[in-house]
Amino acid sequence: MSMPTTPATLDRFITPAHQALWAATDDFATQEILPRVDRMESAPQRVNRSIARSLAGRGWFGVTVPEAFGGMQAGHVAKTILIHRLARVSGAAAAILQAGLIPVTALDYYGTEDQRTTLMPGVADGSVLMSIAVTEPDQGGHIGGMHSAAEWDGSAWVLTGIKAHVGNSHIANLHVVIARTAPPGTRTSKALTAFLVRANQRGVDVMRHTGKLGLRGFSFGQISFDRVRVLPENVLGEVGQGFDVAQSSSILCGRPNLSAVSLGLHETAVSLTGQYVSNRPRYNGKLADLSVIRERLGRMSARLITARILTYHAVDMLDRGLSCDAELIAAKSLGHDLASRTGNDAMELHAANGLDADYPLQRVWRDMQTTYAPAGTGEVQRRRLAENLLEEEAGTKARTPYSVLHSRPHAAPVTDQTVSI
Ligand SMILES: Cc1cc2nc3c(=O)[nH]c(=O)nc-3n(C[C@H](O)[C@H](O)[C@H](O)COP(=O)(O)OP(=O)(O)OC[C@H]3O[C@@H](n4cnc5c(N)ncnc54)[C@H](O)[C@@H]3O)c2cc1C
Structure with a gap:
């Protein structure tokens, strides 16, 4: 080793x-x-x-x-x-x-x-x-708009709906599926339930996998559920607690996981660019000798250091049970933004040579586009950060430690209706 x-x-x-x-x-x-x-x-x-x-x-x-x-x-x-x-x-x-x-x-x-x-x-x-299936073709980050529903038939829940962009859709053998279980008009925070559904159950089908811009090899596709019977012992959490299940998964796991993906891609873009400009001849030296190139490299380096600190600082807080909602959001949201800006710089500094299909930078750049949507799009995350800030300014913000909020069997806090895995 x-x-x-x-x-x-x-x-x-x-x-x-x-x-x-x-x-x-x-x-x-x-x-x-x-x-x-x-x-x-x-x-x-x-x-x-x-x-x-x-x-x-x-x-x-x-x-x-x-x-x-x-x-x-x-x-x-x-x-x-x-x-x-x-x-x-x-x-x-x-x-x-x-x-x-x-x-x-x-x-x-x-x-x-x-x-x-x-x-x-x-x-x-x-x-x-396992996979977690929340998103639907029409619903996106607005969980309250979901159509998937389960009805109680006297002995089991009968689940019908289509889920989209589900990570590991084609290889997971156990799905956590969030579906509506309450009549229309019920508040979203009480209207949904999480179900444990085996991939080989009758009525579960994965749609044909179509290629995506990035993350080739990873399946994040559609799964349909057609009158799938789910016994009460396979309800995850309480009936009506599905929003909490989805939201806490996104907060506790989705955000930091996506920050980590962005960080790895970011590092590779910086490293490839450093090597490239150090070796590419220009005038009597190399590209890296030009001050305008160094200025750009300096910005890339500063972004990478920032992204590293944001990512590890937030998960360290999580491990220590500290309240870190805003830190997790900032790490995910800025992690993507910083990596994307570096990715664009890296492509431009490679110019035509960055476009070659067999050179890794174009793969890294394409993969970077995939970290915007999951675990909260930029708009949604910034809205949450703004709410945090305004509550802090007004003195109404309770920074409750995650160890209390998320210790079993306590439910996650319900704060809004926008969830993104
Ligand atoms: C790689 C990858 C993995 C994924 N894995 C999973 C998974 O495992 N399970 C799962 O269920 N889903 C998964 N998703 C789906 C992901 O959670 C959704 O893409 C996300 O919820 C956003 O939904 P959407 O893409 O439909 O965009 P939409 O929600 O339709 O948003 C479209 C645009 O509108 C903006 N917008 C939306 N709402 C607002 C608002 N209130 N205010 C201002 N702007 C707004 C958004 O920021 C975005 O720019 C994955 C997606 C990707 C790309």
Whole structure:
């Protein structure tokens, strides 16, 4: 195993165990993921299944699963290391891991003892791969607009609807599906319920996978549910608590996971550009000798340092049980913005040579476009940040620690109706 190379910027967040995980992830990414990248890129319609198996073999879908169930119980900083370091080599591999981890948090917080005892060991050993299905073709981030619904028939819930852009749609074998269970007019915060649905249940179908701009190999497609029967023991949380399940998954897991994906892509864009301008001849020296190029590189470096601090600072707060809603939002939202600006600079500094299909920068740039929508689009996140700020200014903001808000079986706070996984 290679020596850990964690940047000094992150020293206050990184323990020796984290350093070992960092090095192990880098080795894994180089040896197991890198050789698969070209094949995934050349076949946008294909769903990669083997990466999830390799990640499962390492036990990394169990990074946040309690040790009592065979998991690593390693926390959010450790989870971030895994996603971030994978994303440096492949945004798709990082996406496969991050999407599989979001519903694990929901199961851990809202699952009954029976559900956790039955399912968590499978998550830890990789035999249970979960997805969370909230978004619908017409509804987007407005969860209150969802059409999927489940009706009680006297012995089971009967679930019908279509979910869209579901991370790991084609490879997950257990879906957490959010659907409407209350009559029209009921407040969204009470109208939805989360269901555990097996991918092989009658009435569950994944739609044909279509290629996307980025994250090739990762499936984030549509799943249809046609009169799927769900027994009461497979309701996750209470009936009527589906909004809380979706929202807390997005807050606790979606945002930091997406920050980590952005960070890995950001690092690779900076690194490729540094190498390129250092080697590209210009006049009697190299491109990197020109002050105008250095000025741009300096800005890229400043953005990367900022994104690193934002990402790890927020998850460190989460691990310590501190109130960090605003920090998680800022890390996700700014993480994407900063990476995108760097991605554009990187493309421009490579000029025509950045466009070659077999040069990694264009893949990284395309993958960067995929981190805007999930876990809260920019507009939605900025609105939340503004609300936080105004409440703080008015002295009405209660900064409640996450350890209290999210310790089982306590529900997540319900603050608005816009949720994005
Ligand atoms: C890579 C990837 C993985 C994903 N994984 C999952 C998953 O695992 N499970 C899942 O359920 N979904 C997943 N999604 C879907 C994701 O959650 C949605 O894309 C997100 O909720 C936004 O919905 P939308 O794309 O339909 O955009 P919309 O919500 O329709 O938004 C369109 C535009 O309108 C703006 N807008 C929307 N509402 C407002 C408002 N109130 N005020 C101002 N502007 C607004 C948005 O910012 C955006 O610019 C994933 C998406 C991607 C790209």
